[in-house]
Amino acid sequence: ASFANILASRGYNLIITGRRKEKIQKLANELSKKYNIKIDVIIAELSNEKDIKDIVKYISKTKNIDTLINNAGYSIYKNFSDSAVAENENMISVHILAVIKIINAVLPKMIRQGYGNIINVSSLGANIFANDAPIPLVAPVIIAILFNLFS
Structure with a gap:
């Protein structure tokens, strides 16, 4: 907000x-x-593939996009070793896959426009080392690596 x-x-x-x-x-x-x-x-629920497709479809119909702010996320508040595979899959969907798919939809439009900003918001948790790191702690690193590949 x-x-x-x-x-x-x-x-x-x-x-x-x-x-x-x-x-x-x-x-x-x-x-x-x-x-x-x-x-x-x-x-939209960003762990839901159909909802992500709806966002991408909407973006494709939008004339110009100046700024994209990726600010969605959540945590399951337990050690990775105690979490279910489905919980981690949902977190990967929200923290990584949705971000990549939405950036992939917006970036060509911004390149065509000749301008645009993409802001990927993380949490303070991304800067804290954890021996049993859950997905939210590693997701910003993965996004940063992928984003730098395309910069």
Whole structure:
């Protein structure tokens, strides 16, 4: 919400995604009214392949995208060794695969435009070493490596 508020206050039109419809719609309504901007809302669960495809499809129909902020994430708050494979697959989907797929959809558009910004938000946990590191701690490293390959 902080990023959306800052960008809205500067006159940016926004596309906001989130999984909690009421919360996202409320934010969109408040910012749209306060700053007189256009805000589109996409309700999506980033561990769901269909929802990611819906976001990518929407991006493909959008004329220009100035800035992409990847700010989704969650943690399961237990040691990696105590977590189920399905939990880790969901975290990989949200922290890594969704980010890559959305960047892949936005980047060609930004290159064609001749401008654009991509901001990948992490947590402080990404800077803390853990002997039994769960996915959120390694995901920013993987994203940084992949992003640097394409820079």
